[in-house]
Amino acid sequence: MNVLSAQSHRTQLILAAVSASLLTSGLFTAYNAYSRRERRRGLDRDILRSIADRNEGSKQHLRPKDDELLDEQMIRIGANGHDEELIREQLARCYAFFGDEGMARIREKSVVVVGCGGVGSWVAVMLVRSGVSKIRLVDFDYVTLSSLNRHATAVLADVGTPKVGCIERTLKQISRCVEVDSRLEVWRKEDGGRLLEGADWVIDAIDNITTKVDLLKYCHEHHIKVFSSMGASAKTDPTRIQISDISYTMYDPLARSVRRRLRLQGVSSGIPVVYSTEVPGDMKLLPLPEEEFQKGAVKELGVFDDFRVRILPVLGSLPSLFGLHIATYILCEMAGKPILNPLPIKNRKKLYERLLRDLLHRESKFIGEPINKLPIDEDDVALIFEDLHLGRSVVPPHAVPAHPTLLRWDPTKPLTLENCVVFESTEAEKHVRECLTPRTEEAHPRKTPRAVWGDEVQAVVERHVGDVAKYRTWVGL
16 A cells, blocks of 8 residues: 555656646747747837838938938847847748858858949848848949939939948848948059958949959959959840859950950959840940030040940849849858859850861861861850851751751851851751862852852841841940
């Protein structure tokens, strides 16, 4: 009987202990959940109050004093300090993607964005949304009405205010812990180090080519990591946007000029860029009113020397895509998960090499003597094959050739972009036999390409001549 009583008493003690533990655990969990809900509610109230205050101020003043309003907002939003739990919750998807170690790297990095327009503003916003906590914004320009079609943060109330100011306001509304250093300045190589001090990465989103080249050369010489944006103006095709080394760029006139100037200064590669392989159609510089020309030299209308006065049309979504490409590349690199092998151009380098090599061989046979170099290169081969012929034969029904071949079209004219076409290999053999009889075999009279292939094919070739003329105008050839 005593044994049974002892066992019963022990069982009661165990049950009491378990019950107490469960009760304590439940209370602790409930308290944590309650505290978390209260912090969230407090944050929601602060943000709503901040928005309401800003809306009220906007009604009273067309252009409120942004600095004072921003300070008041940050006092309210940051009253409880930086809550690491809430920060990690805000960045939960990024932590899931990069992991704790990768996010720790991102959050400790410092980035300088030089040029805060349609590209730079999107870079800044996405970097801060992804955890970057130190960012410096450098731009001398102000928001205009025409900026609103592409700028990431500017609104009507920001017209006439510095671009760096409206970006700073938005970044601090996105993140409690971000440190934003806004500089209403032009980056100059004479004192370039001052604005780049402490940078782990520099983003070049400058429009002006001279300043762009100076910045890239400075970063390259001082071993500062830099990523450069090429031209997003006058482009419409998002599938043509590429990330590559500056040395691999093609078709982009800004990239072409930057590449050549850097090469003259001893920098041939080692700078990642985003650019587009699209060759625009009829896009031209927007005209200036005639009265502006009557005032004198148009270049004197610029805010600074060497900065463009006339502008190209811009589809607002393209600069944003350029900025998102840059932000993605930089974030992956900072997290220790770099994009090791960006798709180079159209990934057809070996095909272009073969087409060029085969064309060299056929031209040697046509001329009747060995030649070492053609007047066109691999970039030109890519233009002819991809952009003019869309990877298809010039002969109807314009099938995708299994064994594509490039050939001179008219034997009476020199080999140029305008006088080179794509054939299937069997069509190529017919063209050589009928139209490109070697000069050593003049006993076999040549036929004209029109006589062999007809008016329809001749019309296609002539249309391509016009396309090449537009391309030469675009790239400055």
